[in-house]
Amino acid sequence: MSITLADLAQLLPVWILVATGLLLLMYEVFANQADRSHYANISVVGFVLALWATYSSLGSGTAYLFGQGATAPLILDGFARAGSLLLLSGGLIATLLSPAYAKNAGHDTGEYYALIVFAVVGMMVMVMAGDLMTFFLGLETMSIAVYALTGLRAGDARSIEAALKYFLMGAFATGFLLFGIAMVYGATGSVALVDLARFLSASDSALSANPILLLGVVLILIGFAFKVAAVPFHMWAPDVYEGAPTPVAGFMAVGVKAAAFLALLRLVMVALGSVEAAPWLPMLRWVSILTILGGNLMALSQSNVKRMLAYSSVSHAGYAMIGIVAAAKGETTAGNAVLFYLTGYTFMTLGAFGVLAFLERKEGGPESERFGAYAGVGFKHPAMGAAMVLFMIALAGMPPTGGFFGKLYLFSAAIRANELPLALVGIAGSLVSVYYYLRVLVHFYMREVPEPGPTPTATRSTQLSLGVALSAALILILGVFPSQWVQVSAKAVASIAAATF
């Protein structure tokens, strides 16, 4: 096998990000320590360049890098490019939300931004991965960066607890995943997704005679369920989201989840979908139902806004899982629906966490994150209040936002795949969720007198406002003109199906 310069040039976005990360680490060492405002700007420039490089290559054909044909470790197809676009914008917005918050919390270092950049590198590798080992390396790069980011809030015991919990749970999930990959390798003799697909489609009896393979696939799916915080593997999510720095919690909620779901979508569409009546289908279906119901019901009773958003992100993992089930049954529009849904989810969740970061007091503490602490905030900060209205409406899945179309596409894909009960559970869950999302707005606008106790004060910052405005604009664009991104993501998902054999 030979590697040409043209091959390496295909990976330009990844190179740009790695260079940005290294530059940030070097800058931290050599630059003037008193001026800490440039880190975020360097990082933003890196993300924008990488976005531009990805966007300009969106139309080009599928490239197989560092290997022959479809068994190559990196598959740069339309899906990988569209997914990268989504993950890069998530990283960009998370970076924009960070500077003011990081300064208050005392972790505005080069390493902070470098870790976000490296986490996005890992996510992009996950989405491009053509074999399970590459996927695993990307996943670990992302996870380790996020573990470290979680524990950064200086002097806050909740942050340390969150980091430790996340690290231990994550290491456990990684163990499951790696064990599963080893089993699959033992059964099929290859880690490439296409080889798994060939093995599975070669003989339908292969599965029943092959407990190792079945065990391997189930373990891999459990690893995924941990990473996306699906019930019953969600226990870590609320504590971790509550303890992590707010912009990091937003980044974690969208980036980690989006990358894991996109990789899962590729796994399901390339390999696992080729089995009729696969034994893991009921498992995915039940995880989806439990996640939607569990996430929504537990979100109802939360009194802390960050914890409520954590449970809401659990329930959103359940909705996305509906699309995965439909994709596993061979429904062609399901992949498209998942990608569109994740896009909307990325912007609305990041935006909501951005508003929370804007309102967070310097000294923080659980008291300032209660619903009651936000009384009357909507009138004090009209722009941020309006943005929060938009994000909450989008999270509840109402028009005119991208959240509405995301759910519409998901549920209609489920119905087309003969999964009517799943769609009904999803609709019921969305109805329940309206209550707790609107509860935020009730406190923002209808409780004039602040309840006793510390109230949030605003952290003004141009970058933060820009990040929230960008999220709001994108979620509106997705809701009003959804067709363009639908076309891009349809083409992207079609490129997986076309390249399978």
Add this chain to the structure above:
Amino acid sequence: MNLQTVLFAVFALGSVISALGVVVIRNPVKGAMSLIGCFFSLACLFLLEAAELVAILEVLVYAGAIMVLFTFVIMLVENKSAAIVRNTVGQRLALPVKLAGVAVVAYGLVAFVRKMTFGAAKELPADFGSVAAIGHEFFDNFVFHFEMTSVLLLVGIVGAVIVSKKRRGQP
């Protein structure tokens, strides 16, 4: 009975006995020494299987680097040479339970493996497991994985440093 079988018996026994020693010996330093013996026996077993690189790495990395780390940690945390685990009645009672647990799990694993059907074994290439063959895999078929690992390690190092270092405004 040829020489290879004899050597296998010697090192297999050696690895099991020294592994038992790690669990049973109460003095942590002696336990660590026993662990080195275990690694050494394992390395010899790998050599018998003609897996030279794994054997060398076992000695270099595990018996060398990781054990030095172990010993350092033992030296740092140990305030007395007395046993770190007290020998209580509860523990003596728990021992048979633990042994039974291990036996059940081991039996289950063996039963599971014996129930499975394996395909025909493939012929391994002649230089399988040699340094050259593994190097070839690393820099040819798995070059991306190899390079990506460097990013992963960098992130790990940066993450470890940033989490453990003292920040501004912190005592």
